[in-house]
Amino acid sequence: MSDPSTAEDHGFKPPSSIDELLDSDLDGLLDAPDMPQKITAADRLERAFLEIVEFRRTHGRIPSSTTRDIAERKLGARLDGILANDEKIAALKPLDEFGLLETPEAPASIDELLGDDEFDLLGDDTGLLDVSDLPVRRQVHDSESAARREKAEDFEQFEPLFKQKHDELRSGASRLLPYPGMSHIVAGAFFVLNGVMLFVAEVGETEYKQTTVRENKRERLRVVFENGTESSMYRQSLAIRLSDEDGNVVARTELPEILGEDEVSGYIYVLRSRSEDPLIADIDHLYKIGFTRGAVEDRIKNAEKSPTYLMAPVDIVASYRTYNLKASALENLLHRVFAAARLHLTQADHKGRAYDPSEWFIVPLGVIDQAIELIISGGIVDYIYDAKAQKLVGHRDD
Structure with a gap:
């Protein structure tokens, strides 16, 4: 037969409240397990860096990212990644007991580099590192359209x-x-x-x-x-x-x-005609030498309507800016120097009137440049233009 006695008959009194129940749990059977805390990205970063710190403490050096040891290479690559990120460096500074996050300043010279070689690893008794006799290497400029x-x-x-x-x-x-x-x-x-x-x-x-x-x-x-x-x-x-x-x-x-x-006093300009008239287009080294106080581009607008420009569009091939001197006098002197090479051609304007352009000369561009330089220097008095040879030749009056 079953024992009809109760727990109270055996001296056991059930708890009357939840607090009394918890207090009677001497073996911790009712204790709830601690919930694991959520790991943040900052926590993971700190743990990863502390592994690097521990490697430095154990081996006395920083881990290499190029070694064959896989574990060390992993730590070295991790450190390289941290050093490339300013935000990570700032967050880990408090944990950096060995100065792993300090970026050394680049040496200002080869002498400074060798001076910091504590173990004489870069010692050079052969002179191979002496670059004093080498020419300075200039910066190279290049581009697609260079x-x-x-x-x-x-x-x-x-x-x-x-x-x-x-x-x-x-x-x-x-x-x-x-x-x-x-x-x-x-x-x-x-x-x-x-x-x-x-x-x-x-x-x-x-x-x-x-x-x-x-x-x-x-x-x-x-x-x-x-x-x-x-x-x-x-x-x-x-x-x-x-x-x-x-x-x-x-x-x-x-x-x-x-x-x-x-003050810019004006511009001496040199123009090339785009005329399709064979009498003009077939002439080599045909240039107009002129002067303007304003922009050359403004001066040649509507050139195709003016006999001054041979009734055709023109190209600006040279423009000489003049300062504080009478550029019109420079233009006149050029005309006198090249008088023997002046173009002799009669043009008709849009009204049929005959016009003889006086500022077109058959002279190579390089010779025009030379003449302008000689005029500015005053040396033009020693030269005359040889139209047949198409060059300036020196002369002196005895």
Whole structure:
């Protein structure tokens, strides 16, 4: 038979409340297990870094990301990733007891690098690290549209100009000055870039390139170098190179005002006709030499309607900015120098009236440039133009 007695008959009294029940649980049978705390990204980052710290404490060095040991390589790559992230470095700074997150400053020179070589790992008794005799490596500028140098086919027209400039530099008539800015890159200007003299022979028509921000304008140049090559680089490209590579401008010693903020008195320009008339189109080295106080582009508007421009559109092949001097007198002197090469042609205007253009000459462009330089220097009095040979030849009156 079953025992009809109750728990109370055996001296056991059931708890009367939940608190009494919990207090009677001496073996912790009613204890709820602790819920695991959620691990955050910051926690994971700290744990990952502390593994690196422990490696440094154990081995006395930082882990390498290039070793064959997989575990060490993993820690090294992890450290590289942390060092590449400024936010992670800032968050882990309090845990960095060995200065693992400190970025050393790059040495300012090879001497400083060797001076910090505590263990003489870079010791050099052979002189292999001595670079004092090597030439300075210039910055290389390149782009998709970079103009390449090629042989200048008509270099014989420009070679006398370079010889003259070198003579002027030796005599003190000209001097080298620091590159003054892009506004001075005009036709007829001489510069020195990396020890090589160059001549801006032509400035092309303005090109317009639309970007998402604004419309940019640029001009192709014909740049002739004294080594017999030429380039069709953009004006902006030459400006950047002259600026970045400490270029110089060749300036007349007695005309320093050309590099100042002086008044522009006008422009001497050289034009090429686009006439399709065989009597004009078949003439080589046919140029108009003129003067204007305003923009050359404004002067030649509607050229096809004027007999002055041979009743045809024209191209600007050279423009010489003049400062503080009477440019019209310079123009007249050029006309006298090249009088023997003047074009003799009668044109009819739109009303049928006959017109003899007086400013067109059959002269190579390089010779025109040379004549302008000689006029500015005063040396033109020693030269005359030989129309048959198409060059300036020296002469002196006995």
